[in-house]
Each structure stands twice: as C-alpha cells, then as structure tokens.
Amino acid sequence: MMNLPPHFVKTVTSTFAGGAAWLENLPNLLAECEQRWGLVVHPTNFTLSYNYVTPATLADGTEIVLKVGVPNRELSTEIEALRLYDGRGCVRLLDADHDKGVLLLERLDPGEMLTIVTNDDEMTRIAALAMQKLWRPLPAEHNFPSVADWGKGLVRLHEEFGGGTGPFDEGLVDTAVSLFTDLLASSGEPVLLHGDLHHYNILSAGDGWTVIDPKGAAGEPAYEVGALLRNPFTLFDEPELKQITARRLDILAETLSIDHERLRQWSLAQAVLSAWWSYEDGGDLADWEPTMRLAKVLLEVA
Known part of the structure; x- marks a missing residue:
C-alpha cells in the first residue's frame, strides 16, 4: 500500500x-x-x-x-x-x-515555482510574458471547453440555492453573471488559453520560465489573468490587497496591451466563479471566502 x-x-x-x-x-x-x-x-x-x-x-x-x-x-x-x-x-x-x-x-531544472521571486511587480511581469508565449490560434476541430462553458457554473450556483445565492454575496454574484454575459458578447476571436495560469504553474527552467499544467480552454486573452490575480495563497494575508491588485492590473494591462477595464471585469467574474467551484468541490468557507473578498476588491478598484 x-x-x-x-x-x-x-x-x-x-x-x-x-x-x-x-x-x-x-x-x-x-x-x-x-x-x-x-x-x-x-x-x-x-x-x-x-x-x-x-x-x-x-x-x-x-x-x-x-x-x-x-x-x-x-x-x-x-x-x-x-x-x-x-x-x-x-x-x-x-x-x-x-x-x-x-x-x-x-x-524542468531547477523547477522552482515563480513564488521564489520576492518582488510582486517582477512576478507579475514574468507571468504576463509567459502568457504571451502560450496564446495561439485554436485548431479547426478541438475538444477544449470554452469560457462560456465554464461560465455556466454560475447557473448551477443559482440552481443550487433555488434561484438565490445561498452564502454568496448576492450583489457580487449578480455582477459576475452580468459581466460574463456582456464580456462574452463582445469577445474577440478565441485563442488557446492555459486556463489556470498562476504562480504555482510557472517554473524556472534554465535561465527562463516555463509553464506547466495547462487546462486548455477557448477564450479571449483577457480572460487568462484571473487565476494570477487570485494567487499566490499568501496574497490574502496581505493588508494591502487592494493596492496590490490595482498595481498588478496596471502592469498586466501595460505588458499585455489589453484594456485595463476588461482585465478587471473578467477577473471579478472569475473570482466569483472560482469561489463557486470551491464550494461545488466540497470546500468550506475558508476555501472560498478569500476569493469572494478579492471579487469585492476588484469591484472597488478603478
């Protein structure tokens, strides 16, 4: 055994x-x-x-x-x-x-996670560059889930609680649903996304960085940053969570040349969806509450 x-x-x-x-x-x-x-x-x-x-x-x-x-x-x-x-x-x-x-x-050698970098601005830029290396056109035929498929998790949330939102903040859930609807309707051509690109999935290799564990998803590039903003785990211990999040969005928008507001909106919608996924997988309050807290921060970040 x-x-x-x-x-x-x-x-x-x-x-x-x-x-x-x-x-x-x-x-x-x-x-x-x-x-x-x-x-x-x-x-x-x-x-x-x-x-x-x-x-x-x-x-x-x-x-x-x-x-x-x-x-x-x-x-x-x-x-x-x-x-x-x-x-x-x-x-x-x-x-x-x-x-x-x-x-x-x-x-991968040495295979250290991105969290070994102590400067958050530097970590964010490294992650942004890693994203850009990955995005590529989708093949004509594929089995990747779409971002729209993933967004259906919010429908299941409402079904779980008889049309309500249970322990989840109703205003944040409604905002997430609205954002998913609007962002999907205005999305550009989908590309192959990693789908879960964060600090623990970016490892040192030689003198550079290499990504591991792609989920594979079809969506616009702006969707990709959400997982990064929810990590690393120690992020939620930071008293300056709002300032860190705002700074990260600035760096990502500049490095990726993607509209700042679109990055913020996708990240907010994803934070709520991620919290629901944690609940759906049997997680308790400690598993999903920090992510909902980040959703509230993203609602307030200009």
Missing part, C-alpha cells in the same frame, strides 16, 4: 466517481507504466492535488516527471493542449495515454 497524503486521498475520492478504486489500483498503474515505458518510478516529492505526480527515470537515464490521474475530460484536454504547445513556452509532453490518464513530461 502507498502512503498517500490524506488531503490527496480526500480530493480524489470526493472529486471523481471511482476515485477510491483508482487510488487502490494506483500501485498497479505505476507498475504498468514502468513496464510499458521502461522507466523507474521514484517516491514523489511533489505537492499532490488532483493527480499523482512523481519523478521517474527513463532507461537511458533521462529524468522525467510521471503524471497519472483518474481519466477525465480535463486531463484529456491537458494532453491536447500540451501537444499543441509542443514545448513552446510550456513543459514538453513526451508521451501520453488518454484512456489510462498517464502523461510523461520533461523534467
């Missing part, structure tokens, strides 16, 4: 149908990967959330990262996005098996 972190076990079992059975079979799945690809799986030293991620070594001595998860649409679109990025600004996919939920990825 594997000694898996309790929070990882809880996340997998509560998020995925069949999650418990998948965890029970995980040792067998890792053994299958070793045999199929001729690799050696090492004990993990990564923080686990929805997938089991661990170092591994190929037969020729190449160090890689093995990522396995309960097969689901999000894991499949990650594989599709990685193939389209093809190592340009994003970690390179070496091989994958959609049906088994297995990804073999290049190992």
Whole structure:
C-alpha cells in the first residue's frame, strides 16, 4: 500500500466517481507504466492535488516527471493542449495515454515555482510574458471547453440555492453573471488559453520560465489573468490587497496591451466563479471566502 497524503486521498475520492478504486489500483498503474515505458518510478516529492505526480527515470537515464490521474475530460484536454504547445513556452509532453490518464513530461531544472521571486511587480511581469508565449490560434476541430462553458457554473450556483445565492454575496454574484454575459458578447476571436495560469504553474527552467499544467480552454486573452490575480495563497494575508491588485492590473494591462477595464471585469467574474467551484468541490468557507473578498476588491478598484 502507498502512503498517500490524506488531503490527496480526500480530493480524489470526493472529486471523481471511482476515485477510491483508482487510488487502490494506483500501485498497479505505476507498475504498468514502468513496464510499458521502461522507466523507474521514484517516491514523489511533489505537492499532490488532483493527480499523482512523481519523478521517474527513463532507461537511458533521462529524468522525467510521471503524471497519472483518474481519466477525465480535463486531463484529456491537458494532453491536447500540451501537444499543441509542443514545448513552446510550456513543459514538453513526451508521451501520453488518454484512456489510462498517464502523461510523461520533461523534467524542468531547477523547477522552482515563480513564488521564489520576492518582488510582486517582477512576478507579475514574468507571468504576463509567459502568457504571451502560450496564446495561439485554436485548431479547426478541438475538444477544449470554452469560457462560456465554464461560465455556466454560475447557473448551477443559482440552481443550487433555488434561484438565490445561498452564502454568496448576492450583489457580487449578480455582477459576475452580468459581466460574463456582456464580456462574452463582445469577445474577440478565441485563442488557446492555459486556463489556470498562476504562480504555482510557472517554473524556472534554465535561465527562463516555463509553464506547466495547462487546462486548455477557448477564450479571449483577457480572460487568462484571473487565476494570477487570485494567487499566490499568501496574497490574502496581505493588508494591502487592494493596492496590490490595482498595481498588478496596471502592469498586466501595460505588458499585455489589453484594456485595463476588461482585465478587471473578467477577473471579478472569475473570482466569483472560482469561489463557486470551491464550494461545488466540497470546500468550506475558508476555501472560498478569500476569493469572494478579492471579487469585492476588484469591484472597488478603478
């Protein structure tokens, strides 16, 4: 039996149908990967959330990262996005098996998260440049969810509470719904977005930075900044949250050459949606309240 972190076990079992059975079979799945690809799986030293991620070594001595998860649409679109990025600004996919939920990825060195940079302005500029490297036209046929698809989460919020908003601030929810409607109606040509681009998904590689864990989504570039503004986790301990958020928006608007107000509006709408997703995934007040607090800040930032 594997000694898996309790929070990882809880996340997998509560998020995925069949999650418990998948965890029970995980040792067998890792053994299958070793045999199929001729690799050696090492004990993990990564923080686990929805997938089991661990170092591994190929037969020729190449160090890689093995990522396995309960097969689901999000894991499949990650594989599709990685193939389209093809190592340009994003970690390179070496091989994958959609049906088994297995990804073999290049190992980034030194692989430190963007949070090692202590200056928030510098972190924000690095992240903005990482975004620009990723955005590219969508293929004619693809399976990526659209931003509109994701926005339907707010419909589920109302359904959950019989047309109301439950513990969520009614004014902020109404604002988010209105913004989604208006922004989608006025969006330009969609591109391939990362979909969850924040400080923990930007790693040091050589003398630069490389992105990991793309969700893959179809939407306008302005949508991409929302996840960055909700991170890192320590952000919500900052007494100057409003000033930090305003400064970040200024830097992002300037670096990306995207309208400041559009960035703010998308980020506000996403903050509410993200809070709902946390609630929907079984999170308690401590999981989603800070994000709603950021939504209120974004409402007040000029």
